[in-house]
Amino acid sequence: MNLAAPHPSARWVGERLGVHVEGPPGTDGLTVHDLLGLALRRNPKRAHLLVSHVLGKHVPTDPRLVRAAGLRLGARVAELLGVPDAPVLDAPTWRAALAGDERATAAVDAVVRRPPARPDALVIGYAETATGLGHTVADALGCAGLHSTRRAVPEAIDYAGFEEEHSHASGHQLLPCEPAVLAALADPDAPVVLVDDELSTGRTVANTLRVLHARAPHRHYVVAGLVDVRSAADHDRLVDLAEELGTRIDVVSLTQGRVELPADVLARGTALVADAAPVLPGAGRPGDVVPVAVDWPAGVPTTGRFGTAPEHAEPLAGADLVRHLLPEVHAAGSVLVLGSEELLHAPLAVAVQLAERHPGEVRFSSTTRSPVLAVDDPGYAVRSSVAFVSHDPVLDGPGIRYAHNATRAGGWDAIVLVLDSASTPADLHAPDGVLAALAPLTSRLLLVTLPADSWRSSP
Known part of the structure; x- marks a missing residue:
């Protein structure tokens, strides 16, 4: 494991909670240190938050890098599914782009915009954080896409629902009506790709796979995330699930690593959050x-x-x-x-x-x-x-x-x-x-x- 040079935005949480993220070089030589910082959740279920610098969700990011990260993940999925000629970049170019170098950003953008193709696949992204990421992976594969939702749609028929146990809002629903999606869901030979920004424990993925497989079994599932920080026990649970369901489950990510958590991290994190006043809506005016x-x-x-x-x-x-x-x-x-x-x-x-x-x-x-x-x-x-x-x-x-x-x-x-x-x-x-x-x-x-x-x- 690579213990050196954590992202600067991980220092505060590391010093106060003893939370550390580490991992070896992954896709294009990138590490979890390149892609992640740390923050604290206001959530009694989990203390820490992995904050991505290429997701475009919590950190304002050059949109070309956000797209590039999604397309690069899509290329990794395509490699796994047997599509050759995925783009290859080097870590210094990625790092320069992440630091704001416009030439490096243009270089990254130009390389990853040569997407592979696997039109028979189906990509499912997770609401709310990975809806855009999942859509970009579907673009890279040239296939149908869907994402879970928490929006109220009274006229829709719920195809499947599942829980994201650690989330602030845990309930998800799948509401497909696009014919290409429905056809892929019904085809046992269509690879189903589940896309999330981070794979932290795999519980949400497991919940989803059980529901989907019960509704319409598939021979091959791929789980894709920007970072995979599951523990060895979490890895084993997904292997056991594949055996239980009688299917194949592969996992692919841009980077892998692990999160070191002290035994009392939740109590310490809760105490830190309790000492800070919550951010509440104000009473302003929109202006022009x-x-x-x-x-x-x-x-x-x-x-x-x-x-x-x-x-x-x-x-x-x-x-x-x-x-x-x-x-x-x-x-x-x-x-x-x-x-x-x-x-x-x-x-x-x-x-x-x-x-x-x-x-x-x-x-x-x-x-x-x-x-x-x-x-x-x-x-x-x-x-x-x-x-x-x-x-x-x-x-x-x-x-x-x-x-x-x-x-x-x-x-x-x-x-x-x-x-x-x-x-x-x-x-x-x-x-x-x-x-x-x-x-x-x-x-x-x-x-x-x-x-x-x-x-x-x-x-």
């Missing part, structure tokens, strides 16, 4: 919010909530998503494109196009359900947090949502919030809503509303 149109391609879903077909990727790749947005940010030196909970892939597509055509700095992140302790220290992964009331329909009802690391010295010249038409306008514009929370962080607040996907009872 500029609505901006996006020419979203007709017939292309904005999420994988109900499924996506392989052919959906082509019109999206050819669409000019930022034609109306570029004039609104032309004078902005720094732009944050902010997705909304499960809505990650579509905002990422907007952010990537903006990064390719806007001369200033463009970063991508998303709002989240996850309550995290914010500590303004360079040795900590979540240095700021703003809170607001939710604005879309979900199974467990209204709640508090967050934007982590969206605050920065001097503010952003522009923030582009991307959400869908299922959002409730009154909640968006409320004094404790997301627009009021973001307004103090930027000189110019832009709002992009994409069409919400609809569940269809027939093709």
